[in-house]
Amino acid sequence: MASQGPNPLPPPPPQWVLDMNSTPGSKPKTANIPDPPGFSASGGSKKTASSKQATPRKAPTTEEMDTLKVKKAWEIALGPAKQIPMNAIGMYMSGNSLQIFSIMMVFMLFKTPIQSIMNVQGAFQRFETEGTKSRLLLVKIVYVLMNILLMGLGIYKVNAMGLLPTTRSDWLAWEAQRDYLERAYPALWR
Template sequence: MASSKASVPVWVAQLESPPPARNKLPGASDPLGFSSGSSSSKKKDGKPQPPKAPTTDEMETLKLKKAWEVALAPVKSLPMTAIMMYMSGNSLQIFSIMMVFMAFKNPLVGLMNTNLAFERFQTEGGNSSNKMLQTKLVYVAMQLVALAVGIWKVNAMGLLPTTRSDWLMWESQRESLDWAVTAL
């Protein structure tokens, strides 16, 4: 009968006993954040040590960076939205109506869900809440800028009453000072 080693596939044998590490080139250092598997990063039994847990300051910094990414996300999609609105034209068509609807819906939903968007970044502490308030204010400002693009499109379509002729219904008719008599 064949031994159990012979019946094991090659990839299993390689997985169980990985090849030895290659020697580094002289003068070449490891990239930042890379551990080369030297004896300092391994325990005495040969197994790698688990990475150490980040400190609370590092976690606060990481959460704040992620919160800023969320705060600036509405502005990142703004150029594409503006181009799509420009390309859809100013006439009343189904495509331009859908674009205007989405231009109003997305910022309004974002404004209503502001606290929900930043809920996962909240931590206890006075200093972090002030920084989170700044990111929330920037998020609201970016949503208002996105809403302004929708208002620009509605105005370009001629749907906003911005001229005097749009309000003629509420103006009284002028009394004429001259009379004209037509000739036969």
């Protein structure tokens, strides 16, 4: 398509698109069929209109809106911390052996926080306004810290599984045998 060159105007939409977009008229002209009992053509609009009239709500100010957004952002920021106990229990149950279940669990423990940290701007975009910008910075830092905490749980688990080179035996292969400067040999018959 791109090879056809620049196209200044899009082609007119096909008929079915137009049909779909235009809602049918409230009352077809040609129809002689009466409406079913209880149907009123303007019923829906009437109702909304009445509720609006019943409680006329004052629109929140931007400050209030910002406070609400920040509150909501805090909730999201502390989300990972709430996962920690659940994950801890899950890991305790899965044991320290190298099995598909525990390996997947550990994988998820690393994947989720890293993904979240990478996506920290996206996660708080909806709360981002002129007023909340400065306040959201702290929230983001807390969010990152919480994810790191979750990842720390993963590291603890990996260590418990014996996959971290933290002990002497892990470095044994790099340790050399002592070199004996003098050598003793059994003699042939002499």
